[in-house]
Amino acid sequence: MTFLSNSLTPLFSPPPLLATTEAENGPLILSGVLLSLIVIYLASKLGAEAAKRFDFPPVLGELLAGVLVGVSALHLIIFPEGGLEASDSLLMTVLQFLNGLSPESVSTIFASQSEVISVLAEIGVIVLLFEIGLESDLRQLKEVGVQAVVVACVGVAVPFAAGTLGLMAIFHVAAIPAIFAGAALTATSIGITSKVLSELGQLKSKEGQIIVGAAVIDDVLGIIVLAVVASLAKTGEIDAVNVLYLILGATAFLIGAIVLGGVFNKTFVAIVEKLETRGNIIIPAFIFAFIMAFIGNAIHLEAILGAFAAGLVLDETDARQELDELIKPVADILVPIFFVTVGARADLRVLNPMVPENRAGLLIAVFLVLVAIAGKLVTGWTVFGQPGINRAAIGVGMIPRGEVGLVFAGIGSASGILSKPLEVSIIIMVILTTFLAPPFLRITFGNTDTPDANSELKKELVS
């Protein structure tokens, strides 16, 4: 209906802002979203299958395929960040050519389309964490609770301290940006690690449970660190009330979810059994997951923590088996959007050492990468009372920073706290830890002599 909107444009009264935009560009935004999803799905399937053929985890293939279609190479899936415009997007150029659009229309469509894909990716990671929560065993997670807390605290403290002090001492970075960069080293990416663990059939192993538990905890710790650092950057002093509020909120949220698990189980099953129309299980499950994600977001934690908690709670119900089956196709459709867009947003060109400006950043990057790897690797050796545990696997499992690290880089860059080389270094650190961890995780788990207790789950998840 493009032609219509175009032909009607001269008749429009002065734009009542959005009503007009929507009526005019609606079908084109849909076209842009459909094109983006086609590219994302093609990339994710080709990447995953190629990775599988070379015996890598499929998720690594999805990330690399994302890089290929993203800002680093083909410019098919790009987002309006870092000065990128509609004219940089190959998809938008195609859309503009097909419909004879003005540059202004293309900009509006590009912005809306990017926002829709971003939200879909966020819903994708929410569904991913919900699924992972469903697959995690709460009782087992409680058993490794203390170990997970230790691993998380060490894994936050060591890279934060080493990164901040190293940047100040070796590279003479000012205190506030150094602290910010140090903070960016703290939070492990639950999403990527859990996906790889689940692909290796190790999600329910003791190591897997410690890693996921610690990743959940250090995500919370990371957010708290980010909050403190941002307060620092703004006022020059730490806002103690805010810090206290965040710490208490996060703790209450997770404990609350676990307690709720015991109470809500039977209510959920009772509701589901009363429903007679289509979607009787999946819709109530999604309502619950989204409410928890919303609460997570609303109390200034992360939506994914809420979704993970929702999965943990519903894992304890009788409807679990059926829900597991129903959630799979939904996750298959939504989760690749997250992984491909994480790859697509990462600009690998900042790695190019031929460009002189990149070299300062490269040295800092090498330092940050080493601290990021070493600072998490040591956490494996802090686990106590678990003889014969695969310490290397735990350390390696904590390495990927993924989406959380990218959030740090994004906020730091938008706020102007970070210099360009420092920002670039954080991005490189995020990319390398994200890309290196999956194969290393495979190697460390491959070296385990412990028999794989979850071969059935493994087969199911790897295929």
Place this chain on the structure above:
Amino acid sequence: MTFLSNSLTPLFSPPPLLATTEAENGPLILSGVLLSLIVIYLASKLGAEAAKRFDFPPVLGELLAGVLVGVSALHLIIFPEGGLEASDSLLMTVLQFLNGLSPESVSTIFASQSEVISVLAEIGVIVLLFEIGLESDLRQLKEVGVQAVVVACVGVAVPFAAGTLGLMAIFHVAAIPAIFAGAALTATSIGITSKVLSELGQLKSKEGQIIVGAAVIDDVLGIIVLAVVASLAKTGEIDAVNVLYLILGATAFLIGAIVLGGVFNKTFVAIVEKLETRGNIIIPAFIFAFIMAFIGNAIHLEAILGAFAAGLVLDETDARQELDELIKPVADILVPIFFVTVGARADLRVLNPMVPENRAGLLIAVFLVLVAIAGKLVTGWTVFGQPGINRAAIGVGMIPRGEVGLVFAGIGSASGILSKPLEVSIIIMVILTTFLAPPFLRITFGNTDTPDANSELKKELVS
């Protein structure tokens, strides 16, 4: 992370438009979308279950629940159309209160959030039509092809002519708005009719196939009529090349899809069998469906026609059974967004006869509703060579105008072609035909003596 974005705002350099908006409002847009989805899912489930208890089709309950949460009543799910702003939205008020936002931020978030929900609703109707295509039998649709064409043509010509001439003769409406309103009477809503048919287990009956076939065809015809009318409105004369292009494009698209069906079958199954990672069936199916939807959109037809064609093609493959199972949870999650938002957008307050301004519109509305119902009802008696067919059911099945009619009203209102009473009348016509058809369809099919050949499908779909 709201507090962060807020606290960092003073540090932002003059906004590079979207990078800033996204970084600043990203988590709040997600919050808005999550809140909207929670309300939509709650409404859809409560509405569907209530309708089921009163023996109405669940889809009617979803629409009515949509009206309840929408612009007519609770103002939970509203869109920035017809002068509505963020401050009119209860959800936005909650979000503003929770986060202490400025009115400008709320406006931006409201706009983005509404766009995301709109696109999700559009993807919902794409998935719905894809699923309906999968459930339709192409060979059977071909058998009723001629009847469907006759029903469609009569169902477009009669309401168009009667509506346009009646408005000009009785209500002294000028030619161009009269033609536009007449055109708004033409296109049957495939989505609502098919959903009701499938709930009644009548999708594969001869009547069901004729209705769906005719709805597909008259949607194409409706778009052509709309194109012609829009050309008329713009230039005062019909653009013959554009009309020819549209007619040829639509025909080629549908015939092409059917021919492709014979060729693409084996390729699709061969690809699916080679894939070893998760989503091996559903992702290729969605890639195909979205490509077809994109083409449908790109050649100025509708995305849903492409998705329907894609479903028809994949229905012929061996992977069909498995795909049917996988698509269900995805449809359960996405389709309610469409039905609830259709209800939410319909402003029932324009029906209030206590407001004097509404009365002129009400008379026109009564006329349009009568023409809309009678003009489609007669189509049942144009079916030939099918002795014993349920003619009333076919006529009633063609009545709902739904989303397509709302598109007409939206474009007519945005372009200023339609006077307020005329616009209101079209909306009333759309609401009444949409709401009346499902129960009448149930009654007419209930009177059939033909044994229900699809009781299994029926049981499956109704539950």
